Amino acid sequence: MNAFLEALLIATVIITVLMTVTAWALWFERKFAARMQSRLGPTMVGKSGLLQPVADLLKLLQKEDILTTHADGLLFNLAPVLAAGAAIGAAAVVPFAPNIVGANLDLGVLFLLAIGAVTVLPVFAAGWGSNNKFALLGGMRAIAQSISYEVPLLLAALVPVILAGSMNLGEIVEYQSKHGWFFAWPFFLGIPAFVLFLLAMLAEANRIPFDIPEAESELVAGVTTEYTGMKFALFYMAEYVHTLVASAVAAALFLGGWDGPFAPGLHWMVAKTLALFVGVYWVRWTLLRFRSDQLMRIAWYFLVPTGVALVAGTAVWVVWRS
Amino acid sequence: MSEKHTLDDTGNYEHPLYKTLLNTPGLSVGVASLDDLLAWGLTNSLWVFPMATSCCGIELMATAASRVDIDRMGTIVRGTPRQADVMVVAGTITVKMAPRVKLLWDQMPEPKWCIAMGSCAISGDFYRNLYSVVPGIDTFLPVDVYVPGCPPNPEALMHGLLRLQEKIQRQRKGEKVVPDVNPDLIHVTKPSVPRLCDAARTKEMDAAQLLSATNATTDETSEPLAVEFTGALPKQELLAADFEGVLKELGVEASATDGPPLVPAARHVELAQRLKALGYRQYVSVIATHWVAKTGRKGKDEAEPEHFEVVTLLRTVGAKSRVASWSVRLAPGESIPSLAKVFAGADWQEREQWDLVGVPFANHPDLRRLMMPENYTLHPLRRDLAADLPLAPWR
Structure with a gap:
């Protein structure tokens, strides 16, 4: 088959599946949060509230589209599209199975980190374009947070890269299926790097306990304060897609990706991704939000030195072993 | 605020997309069922903006908590009016608060609904004749559902939300069910100095406000x-x-x-x-x-x-x-x-x-109104103030 057509097909499938999974991930999160707070969550719309995302979407489609008088129309309207685009773009290099990958880049990890850094731009564009003090404060916090957590994320991602000797995500997974998952061996490098990656990932995706850019108790709704209807939905969706993709990347980098016994690779990848995704929810509905200064302190006093030590340790380990 | 939204024959809000669909040949057959679908979406995803000012707010919180749980019908609480569909006014609204409530209501995107929760929001209750209380929020907001009680228990609010769902469905079928706002009552309380968003606000006012703020912090005087x-x-x-x-x-x-x-x-x-x-x-x-x-x-x-x-x-x-x-x-x-x-x-x-x-x-540095509205002229705790004075323009 034509290579271009094949890529297009895979891209369509991946985007469709991602968006669908995201919609029902919203339902799942509401059910999950409800159970954690001894509630029931959505039950009335469809069986077990399964049609809740559909109803929400239909509702948001019908809402009035408000652009405030003093808002920057271009930035304001571009931001949600960019946010969703960047979040989905990151999925391009994630290998879901040996032959299911949007773009098999040799610099896959670098691409991922670059896209991850781009996701903060629409957030700030939204904060600036809204001409709303709460949105602007949220945008500023997002910038500070992203710059801080980009460093530990990069350092944590470097550990499997050095161990496998490749920046191609597919090759990293293949290396793990031959030599064991990095989470298991060398566990003294793999487990701390995995935890570091998860923490930095949570911060990148603005999830609790790192969700100070939207901190609803102090900033109304953060950067999305002025957004109505589908524009808000795009932002909301981007956040979930980002978390989902980041979970998939963590699964590929540390948990052996598609590698696993008995079942086909795709099943394992999906299972690992969703397990991590649920873990993220679990953290979200258990912990409280950090303060802005605490967040910076954690990043620069704790996570970055740990990351540097881990990378140095990995380099030593690789040289010593060879 | 965008002026793009349109009104249908009954005066209800109608999305421009809907009109386009209705006028597209061949699609009009499906519009009826589409309309049902859209109405179903609207009714089953009522996001609440909590305008909670007093004890009713506690019951509103309890409604979202585990015993009643309005999330069962897809209702969640949003902190920003831009993403809310229903404003639940839970509590006494004072004359000073009323313009702020109205502003928040105006910031909500169409289609939107309002629930007056509790007797204070409905009529002012026993604060009705007080100098500072609005006798019912329907003097300045179009209320769709009244939930009586002092405060109404969570089940009552849940019932109110279910009534609202019914009302929205009737609305979509073309019945006119939105109460009209009395136009004389909308613009009653204006601050004596125009707000930033007002058309009458000038650069000089900004400068004067800035100047007074700097003077208040210096010790020179x-x-x-x-x-x-x-x-x-x-x-x-x-x-x-x-x-x-x-x-x-x-x-x-x-x-x-x-x-x-x-x-x-x-x-x-x-x-x-x-x-x-x-x-x-x-x-x-x-x-x-x-x-x-x-x-x-x-x-x-x-x-x-x-x-x-x-x-x-x-x-x-x-x-x-x-x-x-x-x-x-x-x-x-x-x-x-x-x-x-x-x-x-x-x-x-x-x-x-x-x-x-x-x-x-x-010699007070800043003797302005603190509790009462900016344009209030009386001092309500003076002994010679009669209770039946025409105090607020709300009554």
């Missing part, structure tokens, strides 16, 4: 204290005799009867400065009362003219703290010098007393 406070005083100096001693120095007689000593208004600031230097560093409160003229009862008490009585209360900070209080009497037309230059905490307290009781404070 404040008078130097007669006695400077130098560090913590030894404990034995804080004796009960201190206060009496200062009073004696100032030539004030301790009152023979119960109650704080009567100090002439001219000595008010000086006394406060001396006491501050003695260690009475906390300005606790100022309590003013307005007395109407009294004829006096034979053999029991004497006739008294109309006057204000202003009692100031100071205390020392730390263990075994001591309290000093004195009162100042003001005949009508007299004013009392402000203590805002001596105690920063006096600023707002004196503002409040002026706002509610009408005590004139001289």
Whole structure:
């Protein structure tokens, strides 16, 4: 088959599946949060509230589209599209199975980190374009947070890269299926790097306990304060897609990706991704939000030195072993 | 705000997309079922904006919590009006609050609904005839569902939301169910200085506001204290005799009867400065009362003219703290010098007393309305204020 057509097909499938999974991930999160707070969550719309995302979407489609008088129309309207685009773009290099990958880049990890850094731009564009003090404060916090957590994320991602000797995500997974998952061996490098990656990932995706850019108790709704209807939905969706993709990347980098016994690779990848995704929810509905200064302190006093030590340790380990 | 939204024949909000679909040939067949689908979406995803001002707000929170759980019907609480569909007004709305509620309501995107939760929001209840309370939010908001109760229990609010769902479905079928707003009541309370968003707001007003803000923070205009406070005083100096001693120095007689000593208004600031230097560093409160003229009862008490009585209360900070209080009497037309230059905490307290009781404070840096609306002209706690005065334009 034509290579271009094949890529297009895979891209369509991946985007469709991602968006669908995201919609029902919203339902799942509401059910999950409800159970954690001894509630029931959505039950009335469809069986077990399964049609809740559909109803929400239909509702948001019908809402009035408000652009405030003093808002920057271009930035304001571009931001949600960019946010969703960047979040989905990151999925391009994630290998879901040996032959299911949007773009098999040799610099896959670098691409991922670059896209991850781009996701903060629409957030700030939204904060600036809204001409709303709460949105602007949220945008500023997002910038500070992203710059801080980009460093530990990069350092944590470097550990499997050095161990496998490749920046191609597919090759990293293949290396793990031959030599064991990095989470298991060398566990003294793999487990701390995995935890570091998860923490930095949570911060990148603005999830609790790192969700100070939207901190609803102090900033109304953060950067999305002025957004109505589908524009808000795009932002909301981007956040979930980002978390989902980041979970998939963590699964590929540390948990052996598609590698696993008995079942086909795709099943394992999906299972690992969703397990991590649920873990993220679990953290979200258990912990409280950090303060802005605490967040910076954690990043620069704790996570970055740990990351540097881990990378140095990995380099030593690789040289010593060879 | 965008003017793109359209109204259908019954005056209800209609999305422009809907009109396009209706006019597309071949699609009109499916529009009926599409309409049902859209209505189903609207009714099953009512996001709430909590306009919770008092005890009803607690019940609103309980409605979202585990026993009743409005999330079952897809209702979640959003903190921003831009993403909400239903404004639940839970609590008493005061005359000062009403324009803010109206502003938040205007910020919500169409289609939107309003639930008046609790008797205060519905009618003002027993605060109805109070000088500061709006007699029911339907004087300025189009209320869709009234949930009675004081406060209504969570089940009642849930029932109200279910009624709202029914109402929305009837609305989509073309019945006119939205109550009209009385146009005379929408723009009643305007601040005396136009807000930033108002068309009448000018650059000069911005500059003036900025200037007053900078002046309030500089100490250039404040008078130097007669006695400077130098560090913590030894404990034995804080004796009960201190206060009496200062009073004696100032030539004030301790009152023979119960109650704080009567100090002439001219000595008010000086006394406060001396006491501050003695260690009475906390300005606790100022309590003013307005007395109407009294004829006096034979053999029991004497006739008294109309006057204000202003009692100031100071205390020392730390263990075994001591309290000093004195009162100042003001005949009508007299004013009392402000203590805002001596105690920063006096600023707002004196503002409040002026706002509610009408005590004139001289040399106050910022004597504006604090509790009452910006354009209010009366002082509601004056004894001569009749309850049936035409107080607010809401009634």
